[in-house]
Amino acid sequence: MKYAYLLILLLAPLRALAAVSEWxxxxxxxxxxxxxxxxxxxxxxxxxxxxxxxxxxxxxxxxxxxxxxxxxxxxxxxxxxxxxxxxxxxxxxxxxxxxxxxxxxxxxxxxxxxxxxxxxxxxxxNPFIIQINYPEKKIRLLTRDSVDMNEASNVRSMDNRGNGMPIAEIGINGENFWFLVDTGSSSGIFMERRYASRAGLLDKVDGSESSRGVNSTGIQDVANADTVRFGPFEIADVKVSFPAPGETTNLESQFSETRSRIKGKRIVGIIGYGLFQYFLLTMDYKTGKIHVSLPPEK
Incomplete structure (x- = not known):
């Protein structure tokens, strides 16, 4: 998987942060x-x-x-x-x-x-801003007075109407969609089949796999997107999965109360580790603001 850094914006507010916790x-x-x-x-x-x-x-x-x-x-x-x-x-x-x-x-x-x-x-x-440095496998919590996420945010994102789950817009093969941001998901991108069709992925299916949730299992088709845009980054050859024909799925976290429903933006899927693994991800759960960058060079 290759990535291209398209913009170098808004990094200064994240250079020197007062952390609640050490890394x-x-x-x-x-x-x-x-x-x-x-x-x-x-x-x-x-x-x-x-x-x-x-x-x-x-x-x-x-x-x-x-x-x-x-x-x-x-x-x-x-x-x-x-x-x-x-x-x-x-x-x-x-x-x-x-x-x-x-x-x-x-x-x-x-x-x-x-x-x-x-x-x-x-x-x-929710009381904190969280930073996850995926390549270096480090995490820390920050106070909101240590960084202005309204200024620093470089991903189009928002909180999901008070249910505690940030959502973000990403582009797949030139089509824009809203996804749940889920650090507990091991997949790259999981989305509804009809929106995978809109992104031109049904003609690119190269296999199927079993997906296990907390309650049951399902079958997913797998395809590779030519390009995925995530904030200021464009990533090539990204794995995308979606329900196989005849399969149904609940496009929320696998740990959701049934009374909680995704509202506002049309959520078409979940993004997880397969997309985040190259980046330093900074998220404010209260506001849904997200900043993504490459980890600083040592």
């Missing part, structure tokens, strides 16, 4: 960002998912450590492929970024191996 190393696994965390005093790892509207705890982690958590009300969760009622827990003790706190309404999910204890959604980061 913290994270682990990338299948395109997902994981950080060290303690849950109920137990060392584990947390998945950061900017597209998730809920926090989640791994069922396998609960079982492995015989946790006796305070049960809350059931929550109906809409995944990529279907919907299920899920158990929630209250007063879950968490330690992260040098702070300790408790979380309520933490949803039980199957998050794979018990070494991954939790998922933190957008609600955790």
């Amino acid at each position: 913290v190393d994270f682990t990338l696994h299948n395109g997902h960002v994981y950080l060290p965390i303690t849950v109920e005093g137990i060392d584990t790892h947390v998945l950061l998912d900017s597209g998730a509207q809920v926090h989640a705890i791994n069922k396998a982690f609960i079982g492995k450590n015989n946790l006796d958590l305070s049960t809350g009300a059931k929550m109906r969760i809409q995944g990529v492929h279907d919907t299920e009622d899920r158990t929630t827990y209250n007063n879950v003790k968490v330690g992260l970024f040098g702070s300790e706190f408790e979380l309520d309404k933490v949803v039980e999910f199957n998050l794979g191996h018990h070494s991954s204890g939790m998922l933190l959604g957008a609600g955790f980061f």
Whole structure:
């Protein structure tokens, strides 16, 4: 995949930022960002998912450590492929970024191996600006008084009418579309089939693959877009997936409450790690403002 830097704009406000946290190393696994965390005093790892509207705890982690958590009300969760009622827990003790706190309404999910204890959604980061340096695998949190994101933003983006999920406009083969920005997605670009057709991708399908959400699986067709524009960058030969003929999908995060609906702009899909992997991404969850750049040279 090749990228061309089209504009060098608005970088100065991001040169020297007063960070709430120091840069913290994270682990990338299948395109997902994981950080060290303690849950109920137990060392584990947390998945950061900017597209998730809920926090989640791994069922396998609960079982492995015989946790006796305070049960809350059931929550109906809409995944990529279907919907299920899920158990929630209250007063879950968490330690992260040098702070300790408790979380309520933490949803039980199957998050794979018990070494991954939790998922933190957008609600955790709403008070902050978050910077993720994907190539160097580092992350930090910033206060809003440290950078003016209205000035620094170089991606057409916005908050999604108060549901905590930033959305951004990208161009695919010259056609512009709005996408959910989801740091918890390992894919590059996932979009509705009819809009993939508008971008001229149906004639470029070179295979299919199985996609697993939190509730079920589905089949996706895969094609490569000739060009994708993301802020001031143009990227060539980008993988795009979309539902195979006859497949249906919910184009929201796989960790969404059913009462939450994407409003405002027409959202056609989700963008994730496959698009972000070359960049330093700065996001303000409250305003939806996004800045994308190449990491500074050492």
